[in-house]
Amino acid sequence: MEDYRRIADRIAEDIAAGRLRPGERLPPQRVFARRRGIAGSTAGRVYGELVRRGLVVGEVGRGTFVRAAPLPSGRALAEPATTAPVNLELNYPSAPGQSELLAPALAPLLRPDVLAESLRTAPATGTAAAREAAAGLLATPGWRPAPSRLTFAGNARQAIAAALASLVRPGGRVGIESLTYPLVKEIANRLGVTLVPLPMDAEGLRPEAVTAAHRSTPLSAVYVQPTLHNPTSVTMGEARRHQLAAIARELDIPLVEDRIWSFLHEGPLDPLAAYAPERTYVVDGLSKRVAPGLTVGFLVAPEGRVEQVAAALRSGAWTASRFALEAAVRWIADGTVEHLVRAKRADAAHRQHLVAEHLRGYTVHSDPHGYYAWWELPYPWRADTFAAAAAERGMAITPGSAFTVPVLGTRAEDCVRLGLASTAPPELAQALRTLAGIARTRP
Template sequence: MPAARYKRLVDHLAEQIRAGALPPGTRLPTHRSLARQEQFALTTASRVYAELESMGLVSAETGRGTFVRETSVPAGHGIDQSPTAPGMCDLNFNYPELPEQAELLRDALRQLASAGDLDALLRYQPHAGRRHERAIIAGHLGTRGLAVSAEQVLLVSGAQHGLTVALMSQLKAGDVIAADALTYPGFKAIAHALQLEVLPLPPDDNGPDLAALDALCQRRKVRALYCMPTLHNPLGWVMGRGQRKQLAALARKHDLLLIEDAAYAFLAVDPPAPLYNFAPERTLYVSGFSKSVATGLRVGYLVAPVSRIANLERAIRATAWNTPAMLTRITCDWITDGTVQQLEQAKRRDAAARQQCARRVLHGLPWHGHPNSYFLWLPLPATVRAEQVVSALLQRKVSVSSAAPFAVGDHRPQAIRLALGSLDKARLESALLLVKEVIDAAACGALG
């Protein structure tokens, strides 16, 4: 097919989509049908759709076909997790905060100002953190069933930095890492930046399908597994003790590194012991205080076998040198005086109340979630497309996320994820009512 004719077809379809002649959600002809209709090769039909997809105008879904995308959805809404514009009801990004936190910070800063060793906070810190502060974190982890020494704890600038340090120090470009088919978008961003190949694992009951993991490891050389065994984001599951034991056994069988993300683990009441306990020689445990205390408190921690500490320290040096000394000091003081524990308990109650509100307002819709979590996953009715819902809600000043940021691989389920922790409770209920209204209208074909 001459290049001029091929380009004209791409331009014609793009113009129809942008003009609304092919509205969002329209299923385009199959590759074979388009090739037959236009009388050119199948590879050229595939190339046409590939160009439209690269322009952001269509999306290809395995087993379903090629669909026109909702082009009115701006960047950051349904495509990525980003703070929303002023006046928007944010159900897209979680930054749970309690009213008393600002006053706690004022008190902490006053106490810090009168500390005798204040000048020490103005200097470079050891890359892994000061030993006495690492010991405080180790003691904090002991209350969660994770008995580790200070030497096994490294301080990082938030859990996201901890994940970056873990991946860049233990893996190299081209390595294969497995992850849940729906997973934390921040992990995907790091893996992409480090040129790792991420392969999806289908879900089983309250965890990844371990038989699928076993089969995958027999087909491919998988180096690591990224997982969230205690309070998965976005599905809210908590893996059982038996599943954790099986996963640890599989990791030993296939020599897998396990990267355990525990960012939301504090919300679960009496969960099984961390995965780290089942395979301590091959697990990196990553978490922080952004969700349990405040998102602006960029302090996290990484627990590792002693044999891996040196490589992890080098990665901290390369990326941040050391954590902010003053924030680390405040965090450790709050652990010591019980403030962190009080905030975690208060946020568990707050999250539970928000979950109850969401489930009451969204009654009749299917959902996946944990009773204490700050998010809810809503699969949409078979006839409803996520981009359609995201766009309609944006017009009503409500921001939600589609499945796209969470999906690993080509399959993107028609679902939305609701973050419940960023609005006050009155605005949360109003926003959720609009979500229910829009989904119901879409299911009836009455969404304008």
């Protein structure tokens, strides 16, 4: 019997060569199996492999479609990439003069004596200076992590992976918002973890949904984005945070809190760790605040759990480099990070003004301080066909199905996420005008 991966390779070649175009629908699996002379179960594995590679997207009740901008294979802990001229998938903000701001702190690290020290390996717990600097950076009005609880990863994605690896055995269940950061699905797949989608409302994850899921079959942990949720931009209020923390304590469930975008929120709310410090793992990082190329991921563990987290970081080869730690300490200490945060808050607000101007009249969910927008497309557009139409005009956008957990069948086929950070404002304005024009036509 032919290996399913070889069949997937040939489909991938057809997509790469343009013989299968973005938005084109693949035949139903039973038809595909009959045409190829293979078993239905093998066809299912072929389609699953194509989804894993990011080449196709399956929509419940509609079928499987070629994705507008395929994800590169083998990059489970990295952001998707695309060669489209206008990239509204990637979302890395950059402030004017950013390189000039970052360079002075790096200069001392290039002295031979300092460089020799900086090129040594660093433990998962970093250095004393890094722990103190990170604790100060992450502090909110009602919460400041103890430096002794800090561990460090190469980036925030790796910190998420380490937190889940330290908490959940293969085959375990993790509660997660029904719309979520796509790469968490890849992380869970690599760890052999089952994601359990939980309903959301206008304030994000519903606490009673955690209770219902846990009582059905126990959850090992819950992953949640309470501040500037990606992709919807929803932020939980203080009362909801209290409720979720109380439910987690009552059910004895650990929380993995992703705060990677929280620095943009004006008057930052305290993390869930302020309400349930004994069970909350806080994930954050420098990639959005500073730059993706030289970054550090932060992972604050509950008291008594630091060594388990450190062991997961080591086993996954996810620890931060000492050079990156040294650079981060200097950027935090000299005010560079604070300066960049202020600049990026203003930049995000400006880009949201462009969204409000050019997508006026459409149903768009976003936050005035966020770097993305969740667009409910007008009928009869579907996400993948809209993304394909955008791709034909040189724009890469992310279909809503990329953010769903497949077993739930959440209806996101009519939505797309627009990442606003990686395209210069003039090009972003033009792209938004073009997208609005596409939306006014019929597919």
